[in-house]
Amino acid sequence: MRKKIVYPLLIVLILVTAFQSFMLINYHSTGRLLPKKVITGPNTVTDVISFEEYLLETYIQPFEITMTTGEGLNVHKVTKESAAYYSQIWKDTVTLLGTISDLKLYEIYDEDKWNEMTGKSGYIVKFGYDCPIEFVNWISGSVNTNNEIKSINKIMILPTSSDEGDVYIKSREMVYRYIGVKLTGLLRQNVFLSIYEELKQESDITYVYLNEVASYENFKGNIEPDATVVIMDDKISIGSIRVAGYELLTECIFNLQIEPDLNNLSPVVTQYISEIKTKLFGVYSDVYKVIIAQNRDLTFSDQYNRYTIHSDGSVTYRYASASYMQEKGEISQAFNNTLSMLTDLTSLSGVMQNELILTSVQINEDSYQFRFSYYFNSYPVMLEQEKHSISITATGDRVISADANLFDISDASLPNDEEDMYDLRTFNILSKNDIALGSIKADSMYIAYIKDENTVLLPSWIIEGDGLTILGLKEAED
Amino acid sequence: MDSKKALRIIIALLLIVNVFMAGYIVNLAFSEPDTKDEYKYITEILAYRDIALDCEIPEYAAPSAVITVSSTDNTAVLDYLKEQDGIFSEDENGVITYTPPVTQRYEDLTLEKAAEIADDYVEKLPIGSEAYMLDSILTAGVNEYRFNYIYLDGSSYIYDRKIEMTVSKDGIEKVYIKSLGYTVSDTEYNRPMVSIGNILVSGFTRQGQSLITIKKIDAGYLYDKNTSSIMNVWRVMYNNGQERYFSSIDGTEIIQD
Numbered sequence: 001m002r003k004k005i006v007y008p009l010l011i012v013l014i015l016v017t018a019f020q021s022f023m024l025i026n027y028h029s030t031g032r033l034l035p036k037k038v039i040t041g042p043n044t045v046t047d048v049i050s051f052e053e054y055l056l057e058t059y060i061q062p063f064e065i066t067m068t069t070g071e072g073l074n075v076h077k078v079t080k081e082s083a084a085y086y087s088q089i090w091k092d093t094v095t096l097l098g099t100i101s102d103l104k105l106y107e108i109y110d111e112d113k114w115n116e117m118t119g120k121s122g123y124i125v126k127f128g129y130d131c132p133i134e135f136v137n138w139i140s141g142s143v144n145t146n147n148e149i150k151s152i153n154k155i156m157i158l159p160t161s162s163d164e165g166d167v168y169i170k171s172r173e174m175v176y177r178y179i180g181v182k183l184t185g186l187l188r189q190n191v192f193l194s195i196y197e198e199l200k201q202e203s204d205i206t207y208v209y210l211n212e213v214a215s216y217e218n219f220k221g222n223i224e225p226d227a228t229v230v231i232m233d234d235k236i237s238i239g240s241i242r243v244a245g246y247e248l249l250t251e252c253i254f255n256l257q258i259e260p261d262l263n264n265l266s267p268v269v270t271q272y273i274s275e276i277k278t279k280l281f282g283v284y285s286d287v288y289k290v291i292i293a294q295n296r297d298l299t300f301s302d303q304y305n306r307y308t309i310h311s312d313g314s315v316t317y318r319y320a321s322a323s324y325m326q327e328k329g330e331i332s333q334a335f336n337n338t339l340s341m342l343t344d345l346t347s348l349s350g351v352m353q354n355e356l357i358l359t360s361v362q363i364n365e366d367s368y369q370f371r372f373s374y375y376f377n378s379y380p381v382m383l384e385q386e387k388h389s390i391s392i393t394a395t396g397d398r399v400i401s402a403d404a405n406l407f408d409i410s411d412a413s414l415p416n417d418e419e420d421m422y423d424l425r426t427f428n429i430l431s432k433n434d435i436a437l438g439s440i441k442a443d444s445m446y447i448a449y450i451k452d453e454n455t456v457l458l459p460s461w462i463i464e465g466d467g468l469t470i471l472g473l474k475e476a477e478d
Numbered sequence: 479m480d481s482k483k484a485l486r487i488i489i490a491l492l493l494i495v496n497v498f499m500a501g502y503i504v505n506l507a508f509s510e511p512d513t514k515d516e517y518k519y520i521t522e523i524l525a526y527r528d529i530a531l532d533c534e535i536p537e538y539a540a541p542s543a544v545i546t547v548s549s550t551d552n553t554a555v556l557d558y559l560k561e562q563d564g565i566f567s568e569d570e571n572g573v574i575t576y577t578p579p580v581t582q583r584y585e586d587l588t589l590e591k592a593a594e595i596a597d598d599y600v601e602k603l604p605i606g607s608e609a610y611m612l613d614s615i616l617t618a619g620v621n622e623y624r625f626n627y628i629y630l631d632g633s634s635y636i637y638d639r640k641i642e643m644t645v646s647k648d649g650i651e652k653v654y655i656k657s658l659g660y661t662v663s664d665t666e667y668n669r670p671m672v673s674i675g676n677i678l679v680s681g682f683t684r685q686g687q688s689l690i691t692i693k694k695i696d697a698g699y700l701y702d703k704n705t706s707s708i709m710n711v712w713r714v715m716y717n718n719g720q721e722r723y724f725s726s727i728d729g730t731e732i733i734q735d
Contacts, residue, residue, distance in 0.1 A: 006485060013492040020499040027506060046533075046614040046694040048719045051589065054617040084689045186689075282583040282648050339620040340585075340647075 052139070056094060057087050059339065059372070060139055061357050063128025064446070065089055066207065066228060069196050070121035075207040075228055076199045078123075079378040085186065085195055092185035093125045093155060098140035100167055100178045106146060107177040114156070114175050117168055118211050118225040122158035123187070126226075126444070129153070129360045130172065138332040149176060154226070159189035205233050205424060215437075223442045229426035235476040236424050238459045239413035241376050243451050245313035246349045246406050248276060253311055256296050273298070279347050280307065315345060317402040329396015331361075334368040338392045341399040342372065345390075351408045359388055367400055369393045376409045379459065380448040387468060389451075405451075412456045421476040422459065429461050433471050441465035447473070520675050527684040530691040532717065535674060540697035540726030541634040542669035545708050547701065548659040554604040555655055574655040580648045587621045592645040596625040599650055600641055605657070610641060614694070616719050622646040624719075628698075635698025636660065637713060637723070658701055660708055672729040674712050681724055681731060682714075691717035702732050 023033045049057075065078040065086060078086050100106075118124070130151040137144050149171045156168040165183045169176040186195060210216055211225030244250070252272035259269055277285035277300060288300040288307075298309040304321045328334065346354070359380075360371035371388035374381040383389060383405060390404040413420075423429075426445065430437065442465045449457040450470050463469040517535045524531055550572045559566045564578040584591060593615070601607050610627040613635075618624045622644060629639030638658035644651040674695055682690070694715040700723050702709045709732055711723045723732040 006489070010485070010489060010492070013489060013496060016496050017492055017499070020496065020503060023503055024499065033503065033507060044694070045612045046715065048614045048616040048693055048715065048717060051617045054619075088689050283580050284583055336620075343620040 052141070053091070055339075056091050056139065059342075059356065059358050061086075062090055062093075062125050063357075063359065064124075064126045064444070066124045066126075066209075066226070067192070067196055067199070068119065068121065068209070069193065070119060073206075073208045073212055073231060074200065075209055076196065076203045077205070077207060077228070078195075078199065080375070081378055082199065082202075085199075089123065089186045089195075090125070092183075092187045093123075093157065094140050095184055096157065096167065096181065096187060097136055097152070097155070098142040100169070100181055101137065101140065101142035101144045101146070103178055103181070104145055105178075107179070108148070109175040109177065111173050111175065113177070114154075114168065114170055115211055115220065115225040117156055117158070117175075119209050120156075120158050122156060122165070123192070124226050125155045125157070127153055128444070131361055132331070132363050134331045134363070135335070135361050138335075146176065148174070157183065157187055159183055159187060159192050162190060163188050165189070204236055205230060219438045219440075222440065223437065224444060227442050227444050229445060230424040231427075232425070234423045234425050234428075235421045237421050238379075238447065238473070239377065239411055240420060240456050240458050241381070241449055242410045242412040242456050243374075243381060243407050243449070244455050246408060248272065248279075248348055248350065249309055249313050249315070249406065252276060253296070253298065253309060253313060256292065256298060257311065259296075262292050262296075276300075276309070276348060280344055313406070315348075315402070315404045315406060317341065317345075317399065319398060319400045327395065327397075328364070328367050331363070331368055331396075333396035334394040335370060337394045337396070337399050338368075338370045341392055341394070341402055342390065345402065345404050345406060348406065349408055351410075354407065354409050356390065364393070367393050367395050374407060374409060376449065377411075380446070381407070381409060381457070382448050382450055382462075382468070384450055384452050384470070387464075407451070420458065422473040423476045424461075424473065426461070429471050429474070432474065435463075435469075435471075440469070516675055520678050523679055524682060524692075527682065528689050529682055529684070530689070532691050532693050533695055535678070536695055536697065538697070539673075540671050540710055540712055541699070542665075542671055542710065542726075543634075543662055544664040544710075545660045545699055546663045547706070547708055548661050550657045550659040552655075552657055555657075558602075558604050572657055574653075574657075576653040576655070578650050578653070582649055584621075584647050584649065587645075587647050589615070589617075589623060592623045593625065595645050595649060596623075596627075596643055599643065599653070600627055603641070603655070605641075605655070610639075613640075614715065614719065618644060619646070622651075635696060635713070637698055637700045637711070658708075660699070669727075671710070671726050672712075672724075677712055677724045677729050678714075680729065681722075693717050697726060700732060700734075703734070704732075 027033050066075050067078060068075045078089055080086050130153050132151050133144050133149055136152050149169060152169055152171055154170040156170070157165055158168070159165040160180070163183055164180050165187065167178045167181045169178070186192065207228035208231050209225060210223055210227045210229055213229070216225070252269065255266070255269045255272065259266060265273070273290055277288060280300070281288055287302050289302070291299040291301060293299065296311055300307045304319055306318045306320055308316045310316065342356070346356070355375045356372045357375050358370060359373040360369070362369040370392050372390040373388050381389075389407065390402070392402045393400045424447070440463060442463045444464050446462050446464070447459050448462045450460050451457065459473050461471040461473055463471070520535060521531050552568060552572055552574060555574060556566070556568065559574070559576055562578065564576060566574060566576040568574050593612070597612070600610055609629050609631070611630045613626045613628040616624040624642065624644050627641040629636040636658060638656055640656050641653065643653040692714055695712065697710075697712050699708050700711045710726045711732060712726050714722045714724070723734065724730065725732060
């Protein structure tokens with residue numbers, strides 16, 4: 001009887017010992033008590049950068065992002081040079097716009113509220129134009145429940161706790177306040193504070209909101225409280241830039257101007273024309289007829305589409321059929337059509353690195369109008385007479401018209417050369433130009449390059465109100 | 479000593495050893511962190527370093543089999559491309575670059591249409607297309623998408639067998655075909671491997687103002703030029719399409735050109 005128990009017990013004990021030894025050996029070699037079967041995950045397709053995300057990193061960006069911790073006169077701009085912050089704050093703001101579009105509780109104030117809140121600790125994100133709510137809804141992937149907001153011009157985000165904050169929306173003359181909104185990413189208070197400290201250390205220029213200036217009450221109403229001025233910085237380095245028309249277009253037009261016989265074009269001009277047609281129309285280039293006007297404007301035309309390259313290098317497009325008059329369609333589709341035209345036009349550049357940002361969206365009765373401006377080194381590059389370089393009108397079906405001044409922009413600062421230093425003190429600039437703040441209307445003030453007949457451009461101080469007031473920057477005194 | 483007494487002593491010793499080992503194992507089992515807690519902890523550490531995780535941390539282990547390099551044969555693909563219009567070339571690493579002629583213009587190119595064009599093209603290539611899986615899509619511009627296909631051997635990726643192509647309004651713009659010949663030399667299923675959790679915690683730190691989002695983590699095999707061998711690796715893909723590879727044997731990063 002005993003033998004019957006002892007031997008099986010001995011076998012069981014030996015087996016258990018072996019098994020437990022295996023577990024311990026396995027644990028010390030693989031970190032697991034029992035071996036795990038190797039099973040890899042299912043194949044998944046990753047949308048690394050979606051089209052919507054691409055748009056928020058390229059064409060659809062705010063005009064300006066400013067931040068302060070409420071400490072008096074210290075306002076810093078999040079510039080495109082801090083690309084990761086700029087882009088992420090903007091994306092987080094778009095997410096926030098999606099969040100608040102679902103909120104049904106909000107407070108309504110008049111413009112004074114914006115004045116009262118400007119300077120409080122937080123971000124101000126400015127579109128730089130009244131962005132129609134349809135467009136905002138599209139980029140934020142939301143449906144707006146606040147029927148009162150027709151457009152958004154600026155967004156103020158004031159973090160109040162670790163992941164919540166108050167959000168103010170400036171829509172024409174009204175201000176909408178959303179309380180205790182969930183903030184994500186770089187909008188959260190602790191991240192906001194650390195970014196502010198980092199930018200404060202790195203920024204060359206310190207700005208001041210105009211409502212922080214003692215005499216603001218005197219010109220309140222004419223000048224936006226969040227317009228930024230420079231008080232202290234009298235020696236700031238800003239490089240010069242080179243702005244020229246696309247080489248292909250300017251060379252073609254130049255050679256066309258000196259062409260002796262328009263009925264017998266030289267091989268050089270023929271080659272240029274062929275290259276432009278191929279870039280614009282691809283395999284359909286043969287469909288387009290070439291027409292050269294008396295003034296040597298070059299036109300490509302099929303039955304309905306008419307592209308003209310003017311003697312100054314600008315390009316216009318007109319759709320000749322009236323069939324578009326039916327319906328303007330969705331704004332998203334109209335914008336996609338606009339981008340398609342924009343990339344066709346910019347494909348004429350040999351450089352392809354010129355930064356174009358959407359700077360106006362307008363809803364017309366039968367169409368949408370989108371305007372774009374060039375940027376270089378975080379500063380806008382604008383035309384002397386108007387802010388936007390490219391204007392495209394489109395419906396959900398097609399582009400109706402386009403007017404484009406196309407430029408290749410590059411750094412004109414010479415290597416190892418001393419950089420140009422400028423005195424940015426705004427009140428000095430104004431007084432040297434005999435301008436009193438009380439006498440002007442200003443929505444914003446900023447540094448920009450203005451394209452004139454020169455190719456190399458120096459920075460200017462811009463006062464944007466009903467029009468643009470351009471003030472040349474003075475070089476810093478030694 | 480009689481045999482009965484010896485047997486009793488052996489049983490007693492085995493009992494003591496087993497009780498001790500059982501206690502130790504129970505202690506180890508309960509001290510092992512729960513996987514979900516571990517992943518939550520990793521996610522928090524990464525978030526603290528401004529690295530966002532936009533994908534699941536794989537719960538599976540990296541493949542442990544050993545595969546070795548064998549000769550790469552591009553003849554079938556090159557013969558196929560010779561029959562097509564367009565320009566192609568093969569570099570010293572065996573990467574084939576092909577630029578097809580423009581035959582059609584897609585005025586309203588959507589992502590779906592572009593994916594269809596890419597899939598159709600891959601299907602026609604004489605390289606065992608059915609094993610190539612669409613891995614990632616990147617919007618490279620307006621009406622411009624970049625597709626990446628990677629070879630899947632059973633359940634493991636061979637990262638050096640891939641097809642990359644850009645599709646735009648003018649159809650397929652450029653195709654890169656990379657091949658790698660290999661043979662499986664050993665299947666070591668109980669080989670010690672480094673978990674992706676360890677790699678994420680030790681290999682990812684904040685770099686200046688760059689805000690990283692991890693879009694994809696998976697495992698497979700990668701040819702390492704430095705050692706001229708195929709390594710078992712974890713792959714981590716960023717939101718800009720950049721890929722980093724880490725040896726799943728020792729956790730070191732494999733730097734590629």
